[in-house]
Amino acid sequence: MSYRTTIGLEVHAELSTRTKMFCTSKNEPLAAEPNTNICPVCLAHPGTLPTINKEAVRHVLRVGTAIGGTLADFAEFDRKSYFYPDIPKGYQISQYEYPLVSGGELAGVAITRVHLEEDTARSSHGAGVSLVDYNRAGVPLMELVTEPVIHDAETAGRFARELQLLLRTIGASHANLEKGEMRVEANISISKTDAFGTKVEVKNLNSFRSVERAIAYEVARQAAVLDEGGTVVQETRGWDENSQKTFSQRAKEGSADYRYFPEPDLPKLLLSEVPEFSSEALTASLPELPWDKRARYAALGLKEEDAAFLGSDIMRAAFFDRVLAACANDAKLVSLAANYVVSDIAGWYAKQESADEEYGGIDAEEFAELIRMIASGELSSRGAKDILLRMLEEGGSPRALAEAHGLLQVSDTNALREAVKAVLLEHSAAADEYRAGKEASLQFLVGQGMKATRGAGNPAVLKELLIEELSR
Ligand code: ADP
Ligand code: MG
16 A cells, blocks of 8 residues: 655745845845845844844735635744854744734645744855855745645645736745745645655755655655665655655654744734735735636636736736737637737747746837738748747847848739749659649648749649649
């Protein structure tokens, strides 16, 4: 009998605010120069006092609203004590008993809570020296915890991607995993009974792919331990990207080790007394959410996977929305446009050095004009692909590019008949084969006609003319 896998995720995200969580130092954790965005508060000088960053609280409440969680009327901050150079006060200000958000759901996964805390400094360990950069110390950090209701790696990956998309959509975080702006920890256990098995927490997951691979690896590792009659140790493990394995880091602390208690230097949060934190105000502040966007695309007649793909990147979706406006939501144009964005434009971006689809160079109005030219037969799909590539690489209007490169599709019979006659003279053998009943030769001749017109001939018209000339 095989094991049942149980997974719960804990996701941290650095929030996009101007200043840090409890002081006025700039929130710029990746500043090139270490220890520049710091002040006595985030360095924990004696006698300093924290103040709460309202923008950070609002970000978390907006996330809570988007996922349908319950927003707290009352919340407080707590001290989580531990001793390490990356936490200069000797404790991290977090939330324990009273998180900002409880419950909610995202991508079919039940959420336990979402709370606010401060990030730690970044430490690096080299040959004989350890360095600490406090630019990140005190950066506002959101922590979202899911219920242990995920049962496979793919669902975990899908959830994490959807959360990233949500955070970016509402502007709460840039949520880049490679930059550490979003960090996913996976708690994993396996069991043959209804009772949960011992869970292991896996850290250092720097990509969605690592999340999925680490879960798969850990499930297999735990199964092997149990199959040999061993027991799974409750611990924190790291993911080693090189060996594609998890490794033991430390025994898991219990919450008692942290000696949580309410932060005496901060006031309690009476959230229901803040007008801009009312659920009406927060709901009104949200843009179209990812799942609503996908539903709108699907309602326009797009395939589910295309709707999902178009909506899965905020720049791509914003571009596509501008294209929709330029096409006045016309069903035929929309479906053509979607095809070109999904395959050609996104494909082009995928080959570029920058991982981001920026859509800075290509204008939505001009792209819509290209789509109209295809729909009206002025451009062949081959010519359109050629022009689109030029638009992406050099910019320019599709009509001007089509004229400059002789790509306007020729449907004019007189102009094409000359080309057809020339093709039949040059390829008389194929012409004879067709006359003798070989249908496939006609396709070959159409291809030659396209070649002779450098792709500008309308293939349907070429075919008609060929048949006409061949029957003479
Ligand atoms: P801890 O007190 O050890 O931090 P929590 O109960 O706070 O544990 O849960 C932390 C995370 O671990 C949550 O995402 C939760 O869903 C997940 N989790 C809890 N128990 C299990 C389990 N047996 N297997 C997998 N994940 C679990
Ligand atoms: Mg916990």
